[in-house]
Amino acid sequence: MTSVSMKERQYQTLDLSTQPWFQPLRNIVGEENIITRFSEKLAYGRDRWPRSNLKYRFGKFPLTDPYLVVVPGTYEEVSDLVKFANLYKMPLVPFGLGSGGLGGALPVLNGITIDLKRLNKLLQIDEVSGLATVQAGMNGALFEAALNKRRFTCGHFPQSLTISSVGGWIACRGAGQASARYGKIEDMVVGLRAVLPTGKLLEVRSVPRRSAGPSIKDILVGSEGTMGIILEGTLRILPYPEIETVHAIGFKDYMTALDALRRIMQSELRPAVVRLYDELESRPKIAEYPEFASHPCLCMLTFAGVRELVEVEERLALKMCREAGGIEGNPEPVHKWLATRYEALSHKPIFQGQMMDTVEISARWSALPIIYEEMRDAVLAVDPSIHCGAHWSHLYTDGGCMYLTFKYDAPEEEPAEVKHNNISEAVMEVCLKHGGSISHHHGIGYFRGPWLKEELNTGHDLLQTLKDGIDCNHIMNPGKLGLK
Amino acid sequence: MDKTKADEIRFCAFCPNLCRTNYPTSGIPQREYMAPSALSYIGYAVLNGLLSYDEEIADVLTKLEAFDECKKACLYGYDIPSHLRTLAADLKAKN
Numbered sequence: 326m327t328s329v330s331m332k333e334r335q336y337q338t339l340d341l342s343t344q345p346w347f348q349p350l351r352n353i354v355g356e357e358n359i360i361t362r363f364s365e366k367l368a369y370g371r372d373r374w375p376r377s378n379l380k381y382r383f384g385k386f387p388l389t390d391p392y393l394v395v396v397p398g399t400y401e402e403v404s405d406l407v408k409f410a411n412l413y414k415m416p417l418v419p420f421g422l423g424s425g426g427l428g429g430a431l432p433v434l435n436g437i438t439i440d441l442k443r444l445n446k447l448l449q450i451d452e453v454s455g456l457a458t459v460q461a462g463m464n465g466a467l468f469e470a471a472l473n474k475r476r477f478t479c480g481h482f483p484q485s486l487t488i489s490s491v492g493g494w495i496a497c498r499g500a501g502q503a504s505a506r507y508g509k510i511e512d513m514v515v516g517l518r519a520v521l522p523t524g525k526l527l528e529v530r531s532v533p534r535r536s537a538g539p540s541i542k543d544i545l546v547g548s549e550g551t552m553g554i555i556l557e558g559t560l561r562i563l564p565y566p567e568i569e570t571v572h573a574i575g576f577k578d579y580m581t582a583l584d585a586l587r588r589i590m591q592s593e594l595r596p597a598v599v600r601l602y603d604e605l606e607s608r609p610k611i612a613e614y615p616e617f618a619s620h621p622c623l624c625m626l627t628f629a630g631v632r633e634l635v636e637v638e639e640r641l642a643l644k645m646c647r648e649a650g651g652i653e654g655n656p657e658p659v660h661k662w663l664a665t666r667y668e669a670l671s672h673k674p675i676f677q678g679q680m681m682d683t684v685e686i687s688a689r690w691s692a693l694p695i696i697y698e699e700m701r702d703a704v705l706a707v708d709p710s711i712h713c714g715a716h717w718s719h720l721y722t723d724g725g726c727m728y729l730t731f732k733y734d735a736p737e738e739e740p741a742e743v744k745h746n747n748i749s750e751a752v753m754e755v756c757l758k759h760g761g762s763i764s765h766h767h768g769i770g771y772f773r774g775p776w777l778k779e780e781l782n783t784g785h786d787l788l789q790t791l792k793d794g795i796d797c798n799h800i801m802n803p804g805k806l807g808l809k
Numbered sequence: 810m811d812k813t814k815a816d817e818i819r820f821c822a823f824c825p826n827l828c829r830t831n832y833p834t835s836g837i838p839q840r841e842y843m844a845p846s847a848l849s850y851i852g853y854a855v856l857n858g859l860l861s862y863d864e865e866i867a868d869v870l871t872k873l874e875a876f877d878e879c880k881k882a883c884l885y886g887y888d889i890p891s892h893l894r895t896l897a898a899d900l901k902a903k904n
Contacts, residue, residue: 331860360840364860364869368840368847373825381823381850384859396840423841424825442839462839466830488825668827668884675823676816 328385335363339393346413350395353405360394360440369394369420369438373488374428374772375682376745378675383738388431388771391418391438398443400518400526400556406439407554408524410800418802419550421462421490424669425497426683427770429549433804441492444556447471456515456531458559461492466667477562480507483766486667492555497768498547500726502666504719505590506597506629507563509766511546516559519545522552522796531559544791549768550802551792566629569597570639571659574651575611575620579603580694582622583717585649587690589642590720596642597629598718600662603697605714606730610662616654624651625659680735680745684752688761689724693717696759697727703751704731707744719765726765774807810899814892815856821849821889828882832875843875845889852893855900862900870897 339361341347350359360366370390371377380387392415397403410417416436423430432438441462448458452475459468466487469479481494482501493499495517500509507513516531529542544552576582582601589596601624602610611617626642628635643653674681688696697715704713712732719726731748735741753776756763763769763776778785785807792801792808799809826832826846841847851869854860873890880890 331854335860335863360842362865362869364851364865365840365842367851368842368844378823384854384857394841396838420841422826422829423844440839440841442841445834445839464830464832464834467834470830485825487827487830669825672820672824676820 328380328387329389331367331384331386334386334390337363346409346415349409353409354395354397354402358396358398360396363390366391366394369423369440370431372423372425372428372430373669373671374426374431374770375671375680376742376772377428377431378671379680379735379738379741379745382675385738387428388433389435391432392435394420394438394440396440396443400444400520403439403554403556404520404524404526406437407520407522407800410437411522411524411798414798414800416800416803417550417554419492419496419554421493421496422464422488424485424489424493425770426767427772429497429768429770429802429805431771433771436800439554441490441554444492448557450475450477450562452477455562456559457562458516458531458557459491460557461490461495461555463491465489465491465494472562473565476565478565479513479560479562481510481513481560482666484667484669488669491558491560495546495555495558496549498766499768500719500766502600502718503597503627503629505599506595509719511543513560514542514546514558515561517542517545518556519553520556522801527553547768549770549805551805551808552795553801567632568635569627569629570635571656571663572626572639572643573654573656573658574624574626574643574646575617575654576601576622576624576649576651577620579622579697581649582624582651583690583693585646585651586624586717586720586725588645588649590725591722592641592645593722594638594642596626596638598625598627599720600625600716600718602716603714605712606716610658611654614655614658616652620652620654623658625662627659627663674732678734678736679732680741681730681732682745682749683728683730683767684749685726685728685765685767686756686761686763687719687724687726687765688756688759692759692761693725693727696755696761699755699759700727700729700752703755704729704748707747707751708733711748769806771805774805777807810856810892810896814895817887818849818852818856818889818892818896820885821887822846822853824849826879827884828879831879831882833878837875837878842869843872845876845879848873848876848893849889852896856896862904867897867901
C-alpha cells in the first residue's frame, strides 16, 4: 500500500473555476455545502481503522484524501449527487460519523465523500407498533436518548454508541452489546430508504415480515455503501426494561465457561449481556476481588425486561453456571464495565505510541475453542511480546463471536504496518480454516476485502455481478467489501 | 506551547470524539472538520511539523463553536479549544 503524504497534498490547489462539473454540483447542494479546502478535507481521510491513525500519526493518509466533500441536506440532493457522479464518473464514499474500524468510509480513489450528518432527524415513533424511523446521520446515542424519553429502547448498544450513526450501524451490519436479548441490527431494521447507484430512490416498506422474493433490505444492510446510500431506517423498538440485573461469575477456565454459556443459549434463555473474558482479559477486572482468584475467567451476565421473566431467566442461567462450577462474586466488575461500556479506547494506546486492533470473528460452538487457541498462537508467533487477549460475546444457540484484541509497541510506521499485516493474515487464515466468518459485527471495509472473497467464495462473485448490474460505472464506494 | 497542553492536543487528536453527543444537531454546520479530534489533529500536525501553518490552517483553527460545546462532555476534563486558541495565537504571532 503506497502512502500519500499530507504535506505533499497540502499545496495541491483545486481550481474549481476550470472544472466543467463545478456549476452542476453547485446547483445540487449549494457552494456552501461543498468542501474543497485541504485543511477541511483532512478530516475525511481517516476513520477509526487503526491503520488510519497509525498513518495520521506520521502525517500520511492511509489510502488517499477525497477530491472534495459534499454535505447534502435532502434525499433529493443525495439522489442528484449520485446521478452527477455517474455522469462525471466520480467515485462516491458515504461518510457518517467516521467511527468504522476497517477503512469503510475512506476514499480508495480520489473521489467525492458524501457527509451525511445533515440527515440527522428522528422522523417518527410509532408507539403502538414499536417502530422508530430515523435518518442515517443521526448520532446513535442521541437516537437512544430520544427513545428513552418516551420509555422505549432500541436495544442496540455498540461500544461505539456515542460516536456512531444509525446509518453506520445499518451499513456495517453491526451488533450491540445486548444482542443476545435484542438481536442485531438486521433483526431491528424492518424498513429503509436508500439511493441506489443509479440515483433512483429505493423504499423498503416496513412490515413485520414478508414472503415476497429475496430480501431487498438485506442488499443494503451490510453493504457499506457499495450498493447504495442509506438515507433512513425504520427500526423495531421495545418498551424500556422494567428491571435490569447484573451478575459476575468466575469460572476455572474458559472451556468450562463456554460450555455453561452454550447450555444457557441452547435452553432458549436470553440474557441481555453475555460476556466471557479469557484469563488475560479477566485479570485487571477481577484483581480487587479475591473470590475470583481460583476462578480466573470472568463472565458477565445481565438480564433485562419484564420483572417476572427476568427472575426466571436469571435463576435458570445462574443454576447452569453453578452446575458448571462457576461461582458468583461481587458484581462490581460488571457495574464498572457498564459505566464505561461506550468508552472506545483506541486513542489511549495511540497516545502511548502503540498499535492496537481487534478481530471479531464468529463460529460454531464446536470450533470456538480451537480458533481461540490457534489465533493466540498465531499472534504470538509473529511476536511473543504482543499483548493478546480475547472475550466471547454475542452468543447464539449454534455458536458465537470471539473478539481478539492485540496490542504492541509501534514507535515507527513501517515495522508497525508489517506486523499488523502479518498478524491479520495469520488470524484470518485460522478463522477461515475452521469455517468461521471473518467479521461478526465490524464489517469488512477496505482492509478485510481480500479475505471476504475467500469466505464467500462464489457468493462474492454474485455480489460483484449484482454490483456490476446496478453500478455499471463503479462509483459506489469502490474498493470496499473487496468489490470494484 | 507547553508539553502538557501539546500532549492533551495529541491525545484528543486520536480520540474517537467520545464527546460527540454534545455536538449541536442544528444551528452549527454539520461538518466532520469541526469535530473535536479533527481540529485537534490539525493542531497536532502543525506542532509536529506534519503540516505547514498557513492562512487556511489559521482559519480552520477558528472554527471552534461545536468544539466548545463538546468540551463540556470531555471524559478527561480537558479544555482543548482553549489550547487551540493559544496555539493559533502563538502561530499567528510567529508568522
